[in-house]
Amino acid sequence: MSFSLLRPIAAALTFLCLLPAQADETVRIKVEMPPAAASALREEMLMKLQAIYQVEAALAAGKPADAVEFVERHLGMGAMGQHATLPLEARPGRYLPETMHAIGRQSHRHGSELSAALKADDRPRIDAALRDVTATCIACHSSYRLH
Numbered sequence: 001m002s003f004s005l006l007r008p009i010a011a012a013l014t015f016l017c018l019l020p021a022q023a024d025e026t027v028r029i030k031v032e033m034p035p036a037a038a039s040a041l042r043e044e045m046l047m048k049l050q051a052i053y054q055v056e057a058a059l060a061a062g063k064p065a066d067a068v069e070f071v072e073r074h075l076g077m078g079a080m081g082q083h084a085t086l087p088l089e090a091r092p093g094r095y096l097p098e099t100m101h102a103i104g105r106q107s108h109r110h111g112s113e114l115s116a117a118l119k120a121d122d123r124p125r126i127d128a129a130l131r132d133v134t135a136t137c138i139a140c141h142s143s144y145r146l147h
């Protein structure tokens, strides 16, 4: 993705984070996909949440590097294409609206920055990357839903 497209997305993310939580059914766009794809997406989400926990646990233990691999695999670029071997109707990516997909890609980029920051044991960089990853969770969740 080009930088010209990234800038408005970054602006939108910042804007969304400043809004009070507004995640009711009238605001969020319903994304249609077959049950198999929805199930794959939900599984992916649970791993994302677990990855956030891994970061917090590693930081609390004073061992940021412990979370590097898990974060890259489930939040970073390493998570992209993880459904490529599934049947077509089980691949959530192909059912996402373009803006939602772009938020997802942005999330993976921030995830890889987070894993690099953890590896470098650079606390301010870790904090910033964790903030940026979480901003993409919020941005997507407050704009899209499956139910």
Ligand code: HEC
Pocket: 042, 043, 045, 046, 048, 049, 052, 075, 100, 101, 103, 104, 107, 133, 134, 136, 137, 138, 140, 141, 144, 145, 146, 147
């Ligand atoms: C590109 C969009 C997108 C991004 C980015 C995203 N999510 Fe999700 N997430 C969804 C959608 C869509 C659902 C399904 C909501 C529904 O059930 O209507 C979901 C559901 C979930 C669920 C519930 C899973 C279940 O079992 O039902 C969890 C937990 C979750 N996300 C965590 C996260 C975390 C943590 C992040 C950030 C690290 C994140 N998500 C980033 C789109 C996204």
